[in-house]
Amino acid sequence: MAEQQASTYEQLPPNPETATLDGRNKYLGFWFFLGGETVLFGSLIGTYLGLRAGTADGPGPADLFHLDLVFIMTMILLTSSLTSVMAIINMKRGSHKKLLGWMWGTVILGAAFLGFEIYEFYDYYQQGLGFGTSAFSSAFYALVGTHGAHVLFGILWISTLLIRYRNSGITLTNAPKFNTAVLYWHFIDVVWVFIFTVVYLLGIGG
Amino acid sequence: MSTAQTGSKNVIWDWLTTVDHKKIGILYLAGGAFFFVLGGIEAILMRIQLMFPEFTFLGAQTFNELLTMHGTTMIFLAAMPLLFGFMNFIIPLQIGARDVAFPFLNALGFWLFLFGGLLLNVSWFTGGAPDAGWTAYVPLSSESAGQGLDYYLLGLQVSGLGTLIGGINFLVTVINMRAPGMSMMRMPLFTWSSFVASMLILFAFPALTIGLLLLMLERLFGGQFFAVDFGGNVIIWQHLFWIFGHPEVYILILPAFGIFSEVIPTFAKKRLFGYSAMVFATLIIGFLGFMVWAHHMFTVGMGPVANAIFAVATMAIAVPTGIKIFNWLLTLWGGRIRFTTANLWALGFIPSFVMGGVTGVMLAVSAANYQFHDTYFVVAHFHYVIIGGVVFGLFAGAYFWWPKMFGYRLNETMGKWFFWLFLIGFHLTFFVQHFLGLLGMQRRVASYLEGQGFGDMNFVSTMGAFLMSIAFIIFLISIFTSKKNTENVNDPWDGRSLEWTTTSPPLHYNYPQTPLVRGLDAFWLEKYEGDGRMKAAEPLGDIHMPNPTILPIVISLGLTIASFGFIYLVYWLIFVGLGITFGAMFIRSVKEDHGHHIPVDEIKRDLEEG
Amino acid sequence: MSEHVDPTAPLQGEPSKSTERKLRKEARVQIVSYFLMIFMTSLAFFSIASDAVDSSFAIPFIVIVGAVQVVMQLYVFMHMGEKGTGWINTMIWSGILIAALTVGALMFLIGIVKY
Numbered sequence: 001m002a003e004q005q006a007s008t009y010e011q012l013p014p015n016p017e018t019a020t021l022d023g024r025n026k027y028l029g030f031w032f033f034l035g036g037e038t039v040l041f042g043s044l045i046g047t048y049l050g051l052r053a054g055t056a057d058g059p060g061p062a063d064l065f066h067l068d069l070v071f072i073m074t075m076i077l078l079t080s081s082l083t084s085v086m087a088i089i090n091m092k093r094g095s096h097k098k099l100l101g102w103m104w105g106t107v108i109l110g111a112a113f114l115g116f117e118i119y120e121f122y123d124y125y126q127q128g129l130g131f132g133t134s135a136f137s138s139a140f141y142a143l144v145g146t147h148g149a150h151v152l153f154g155i156l157w158i159s160t161l162l163i164r165y166r167n168s169g170i171t172l173t174n175a176p177k178f179n180t181a182v183l184y185w186h187f188i189d190v191v192w193v194f195i196f197t198v199v200y201l202l203g204i205g206g
Numbered sequence: 207m208s209t210a211q212t213g214s215k216n217v218i219w220d221w222l223t224t225v226d227h228k229k230i231g232i233l234y235l236a237g238g239a240f241f242f243v244l245g246g247i248e249a250i251l252m253r254i255q256l257m258f259p260e261f262t263f264l265g266a267q268t269f270n271e272l273l274t275m276h277g278t279t280m281i282f283l284a285a286m287p288l289l290f291g292f293m294n295f296i297i298p299l300q301i302g303a304r305d306v307a308f309p310f311l312n313a314l315g316f317w318l319f320l321f322g323g324l325l326l327n328v329s330w331f332t333g334g335a336p337d338a339g340w341t342a343y344v345p346l347s348s349e350s351a352g353q354g355l356d357y358y359l360l361g362l363q364v365s366g367l368g369t370l371i372g373g374i375n376f377l378v379t380v381i382n383m384r385a386p387g388m389s390m391m392r393m394p395l396f397t398w399s400s401f402v403a404s405m406l407i408l409f410a411f412p413a414l415t416i417g418l419l420l421l422m423l424e425r426l427f428g429g430q431f432f433a434v435d436f437g438g439n440v441i442i443w444q445h446l447f448w449i450f451g452h453p454e455v456y457i458l459i460l461p462a463f464g465i466f467s468e469v470i471p472t473f474a475k476k477r478l479f480g481y482s483a484m485v486f487a488t489l490i491i492g493f494l495g496f497m498v499w500a501h502h503m504f505t506v507g508m509g510p511v512a513n514a515i516f517a518v519a520t521m522a523i524a525v526p527t528g529i530k531i532f533n534w535l536l537t538l539w540g541g542r543i544r545f546t547t548a549n550l551w552a553l554g555f556i557p558s559f560v561m562g563g564v565t566g567v568m569l570a571v572s573a574a575n576y577q578f579h580d581t582y583f584v585v586a587h588f589h590y591v592i593i594g595g596v597v598f599g600l601f602a603g604a605y606f607w608w609p610k611m612f613g614y615r616l617n618e619t620m621g622k623w624f625f626w627l628f629l630i631g632f633h634l635t636f637f638v639q640h641f642l643g644l645l646g647m648q649r650r651v652a653s654y655l656e657g658q659g660f661g662d663m664n665f666v667s668t669m670g671a672f673l674m675s676i677a678f679i680i681f682l683i684s685i686f687t688s689k690k691n692t693e694n695v696n697d698p699w700d701g702r703s704l705e706w707t708t709t710s711p712p713l714h715y716n717y718p719q720t721p722l723v724r725g726l727d728a729f730w731l732e733k734y735e736g737d738g739r740m741k742a743a744e745p746l747g748d749i750h751m752p753n754p755t756i757l758p759i760v761i762s763l764g765l766t767i768a769s770f771g772f773i774y775l776v777y778w779l780i781f782v783g784l785g786i787t788f789g790a791m792f793i794r795s796v797k798e799d800h801g802h803h804i805p806v807d808e809i810k811r812d813l814e815e816g
Numbered sequence: 817m818s819e820h821v822d823p824t825a826p827l828q829g830e831p832s833k834s835t836e837r838k839l840r841k842e843a844r845v846q847i848v849s850y851f852l853m854i855f856m857t858s859l860a861f862f863s864i865a866s867d868a869v870d871s872s873f874a875i876p877f878i879v880i881v882g883a884v885q886v887v888m889q890l891y892v893f894m895h896m897g898e899k900g901t902g903w904i905n906t907m908i909w910s911g912i913l914i915a916a917l918t919v920g921a922l923m924f925l926i927g928i929v930k931y
Contacts, residue, residue: 012827014835020823021382025307029378031904032408035911036370040412042915043449046922047420047431047442054437056430071861075854082850085893089843093831132428135437142423142431157795164796169826173798183894190889197860197882205864205874381903408907409914441926449918496914500925509930748820800823 012094012170017179020172030180034187041191044143045198052203054135061136061203064124070200073116074192080109081189084182091178096170099178103162106185110155117148140199147195150188157181223754225309226714230316231295232611237320238287244327245279246675248272253635253671256664259656269652270337271354275327277340278358281454282365283323285596289461290319290372292603293400295611297376299705299712300394302385302721302728307378309752310794315372317762322365325766329357339650341451344432344443348424353773359422360769364762366411366418373407376400385704386743387723391485394703394727395478398485399464402492403457409496410453417446426775441506448499456495458592460488462599463530466552469602470534472699473549474541477727480533487526487533494523504575513572520570527563531556546699547621551602554629555594562590565640580650583643589636601625601681609695613710617691620684627677634670638663702730707740715749718809746810748803755799760790849892856881 013019018027052061087102121141129137158181165174221229252272255264264272298306306312329335336358338347347355380393380401393401421443423429430436432443471478478484500508500516534556543549565587569578578584601624609615643649647660654660695710707729708716719742725731732740768783770776831839860878863869869877891897896904924931 012829012831014831016827020821022823025378025382028382028903029308029374032374032377032907035907036374036408036412038908038911038915039409039918040416042911042918043413043416043446043922045915046919047416047446049919050439050442050922050926051431051437054430054439056435056437067861067865071857071865074857078850078853078857081889081893082846085846086843089839089846092835092839094827094829096826131423132430132436135430135433135439138423138429138431138438142420142429160792160795168824171826172821172823173800175827177795186889186894189893190886193857193882193885193889196857197878201860201864201878202875205871205878377907405907405910409911413918439926439928442922445918445921445925449914449921496917500921507927507930508925512925512931750820798824803820 015092016170016172016175017088017091018176020176023172023176023179026176026180030183034183037187037191041143041146041194044139044146045194048139048143048199051135051139056134056136058133058137059124059127059129061199064127064129065200065203066120066123067200067204069116069120070196073113073120074196076109076113076116077189077192080106080113081186083109084185088179088182091170091175094170096168099170100162100166103158103178106182107155107158107162110151110158110185114148114151114155117144117151121145143199144195147188147191150191154181154185154188158185220754222759223756225305225313225752225754227294227298227306227309227312228611228712228714228716230312231291231293233316234287234291234294234319235611237316237323238284238291241279241283241323242285242288245276245284246678248276248279250671250675252276253668255652256654257668258665259658259661260653264652266652267334267337270339270650271330271335273650274336274339274342274358275330278326278336278362279323280592281340281458282362282369283319283326285458285592285600286369287319287323288600289400289403289458289596290315290369292396292465292600292607293376293461294372296607296705297379297397297400298383299610299708299716300397300703301380301383301388302704302717302723303379303383304716304720304749305383305752306375307383308375310755310758310799311371312375313755314758314761315368315375317758318368318371318765319365321762321766322361322363322368325364325769326357326361329354329361332357341447342421342443343447344421344424344440345434347443348421348432356422356425356773359418359425360772363415363418363422364765364769366414367765368762369407370411370415373404373411376404377408380404385717385720385723388728391482392723392726392728394464395467395481395484395488396461396464399460399467399488402488403460406453406457406460406492406495410450410457413446414450417443417450420446422772426772441503441508444503444506445499448502449496452499452502453495455588455591456491458596459599460491462596462603463488465599465603465606466534466555468703469548469552469606470537471727472606472702473544473546473552474538475544475700476537476541477702477730478533479536479539480529481726483529484533487529490526491523494519494526498523501570501572501575504572505579517570517572521567524563524567531560546605547616547618547625548602548605548699550622550625551598551605554625555598555602558594558598558629558632559591562587562592562594565590578643580648581643582639582647582649585649586636586639586643589639593632593636601628606699607705609698610705610708610710610712613692613695614689615691615695615698617684617688620680620687624677624681624684627680628674631670631673631675631677634673635667636670638666642667697729702727704728704740713812715751715804715809718749718813719746720744746806748806749809750801750803752801753799755794757790757794761787764788764790846892849888853885853888856885 018024083102083105087099087106090098090102131138131141161177161181168174221233224230251264252269255261255269294312298304332353334352334354336354338350338355342355342358380397420429420431424431430438432438432440434440467478467484498516498520500512501520504513565583569575569584569587605616605621642660642663645659647654697706704721707721721740722743729740732738764783764786767786768780771779771783860881863874863877890908896908
């Protein structure tokens with residue numbers, strides 16, 4: 001099988017993230033992990049949908065959700081997905097500086113999203129929706145909270161990479177790392193699109 | 207990037223920091239064997255309690271804890287790690303690779319499993335083990351007093367994470383690390399079935415993760431998922447548990463099927479009958495394994511149409527399984543069969559497992575299931591498939607691969623005693639339990655009354671359990687008394703697949719030159735159409751290998767500390783534990799480790815010695 | 817024996833002309849799909865936020881729009897349509913199938929309505 005020394009270029013390859021066996025392993029393994037994460041979020045979404053009518057005289061979706069706020073959050077996260085795409089395109093172009101720039105943009109947008117989410121949770125709590133208020137509240141916080149934890153982890157992960165590799169240039173080692181981090185970020189966005197539809201829009205509309 | 211060996215001379219440190227798939231395989235086997243003995247002792251204690259009506263050997267609470275821990279230990283901490291041990295050791299050898307795709311994660315998976323298992327068992331010493339059965343149904347589990355169930359939740363969460371990591375690792379290893387010429391349809395069946403089992407792990411374990419998370423939030427942080435008076439629903443737990451739990455039994459049985467598919471052709475001296483049918487049957491079993499979970503829930507009231515759909519889907523699994531059984535029989539048909547211990551286990555497996563399969567179809571009839579549900583009939587069924595399938599497979603694999611792994615052959619005479627005593631003991635223990643169930647003895651009861659007519663059969667059952675224990679002790683003794691059988695260990699069985707082309711035990715880089723695979727049963731092909739040696743796919747050169755590291759243990763230890771913090775709700779402990787874990791992950795991410803190269807001179811030296 | 821590749825060396829040079837062309841085209845496609853997704857999200861949002869759209873139409877509509885967006889993310893942003901992604905497609909779609917079964921079971925088979 002292709003050992004690492006088989007790839008002898010230190011010239012920029014067309015896909016630096018999968019130019020080495022290590023890189024290909026990371027790429028494939030991370031995708032498979034995302035396949036598992038799909039079931040993980042499926043379980044949480046299913047639990048939420050099963051329990052969303054169980055408000056136990058507490059506040060329900062229609063009393064709480066600020067659709068406009070969540071709409072802005074969705075826009076922010078979608079945009080952060082685009083900035084991370086641009087980062088990878090620039091990585092393939094060999095522009096380390098632009099890679100870092102676009103990635104920092106992703107981090108900042110992610111932090112903004114998280115800020116809105118914290119505000120949202122705080123607001124719901126003020127309106128009387130504690131974690132243990134009802135089955136609905138527990139399932140809601142578990143689902144959206146798990147997503148928020150993923151966002152937080154993504155921000156910390158990408159920031160670590162950005163600081164660690166601020167001066168290194170693009171290498172065969174860090175290109176796969178940036179690429180997996182971006183895949184993770186897209187996945188978070190995919191999940192959010194689904195949460196936006198199923199939790200918020202259906203919460204108000206259905 | 208150094209070319210020097212960075213390994214330390216200290217043996218213990220060497221094992222603690224190893225990322226070698228063979229050493230990790232052995233660690234898995236050792237850890238799994240430890241928990242297997244523990245689970246066996248728990249079983250024997252329960253059987254003693256049930257030996258006589260209204261016996262007072264154990265209290266009911268202790269009995270509940272034993273039955274919970276027996277099931278949990280045997281499934282999560284014994285059967286799966288033992289299979290992982292074989293998978294770790296054998297898969298890279300069978301596909302002609304020098305290591306797995308993620309050596310670091312491989313080590314991490316092992317240590318997470320071990321620490322999770324130990325964490326679970328700490329509960330015995332802290333005021334009571336979990337007592338709600340291995341299925342931990344709510345509200346029994348959400349209302350269970352004490353910390354036992356919290357140990358269950360955190361212990362399984364930690365070890366489950368390790369399993370998920372291991373599963374992804376095997377998937378990528380099989381896809382990316384195969385030797386030149388080793389196409390998917392030339393892979394040995396053990397690798398194939400482990401590959402499918404790894405897929406099941408990937409999709410099944412996240413459901414368990416969420417189930418455990420919800421139950422933890424419910425028990426420790428006031429969640430209301432399962433609290434009916436707050437709008438919760440108890441069936442949600444059952445779904446999440448069985449969406450994981452049913453694929454789990456296929457995760458166990460598929461690698462065992464793979465072992466039999468290696469053992470039977472080797473000892474029948476014939477190629478496996480219907481190789482591609484076997485591969486597709488494995489894939490179909492894997493797929494259907496996800497479509498049938500609700501047959502564990504026929505009696506909860508999902509409704510007749512739902513029950514019927516799941517019943518039919520369940521019965522459908524008998525078809526691919528039947529294909530496999532017939533293929534094994536036809537492999538044996540007309541073969542020059544050698545009755546070695548490894549093959550005896552495979553031959554004993556076929557009728558034993560079929561009996562378990564037949565009761566499985568009976569249980570799948572949802573109307574009849576109302577009668578069988580929660581009786582000893584179910585207990586008999588799943589022990590027939592799990593012992594008759596998985597445990598027999600583990601023993602077959604142990605006798606088959608022992609020379610490869612440890613460089614000596616296990617004593618065949620003792621092996622045959624072990625086989626026959628265990629086989630008789632097994633059927634004695636569990637055959638009568640079918641009838642106990644049909645007579646109405648419920649599972650998970652700590653005792654029964656004098657006049658119920660359960661006494662004789664329970665006594666027989668306990669005697670069988672003793673016989674199995676004696677047989678297993680013979681096996682343990684033979685491990686230590688067989689050490690001198692070191693001649694003819696490289697290829698003792700006239701093997702067919704690549705692992706038999708290496709030395710026993712293999713060099714730590716497995717293959718000095720990556721082999722070139724020219725067909726199915728690669729080694730057999732070279733024996734009969736070549737010169738009996740594998741062709742090399744590359745010139746002799748430096749070999750790149752990963753560096754040992756202590757970080758996997760540190761990460762696992764951090765999670766274990768954090769788990770104690772969760773169990774006793776000590777917040778600073780949670781932060782300390784997670785701090786250690788994330789700190790170690792941070793170091794791993796920031797400190798690049800590119801491994802080392804073994805210089806070609808050293809490889810030449812090894813070759814001259816070997 | 818040749819020297820081993822140094823994985824920490826910064827990669828030098830420019831991408832080839834064809835790569836550069838491909839990347840420029842890709843960037844265009846990404847930006848267009850981004851605006852398409854923004855548009856779809858807005859449509860879904862307004863169909864719920866305004867009372868003009870009947871909910872019997874709006875609910876299936878937003879679910880379909882959501883699903884289309886998920887697929888677009890996977891195939892455009894995450895490049896799941898490229899060559900050599902067979903195993904990735906297998907695993908992601910298996911994951912989606914099992915997640916869908918899970919969601920279905922947890923919505924409908926929890927004993928409230930019997931089917």
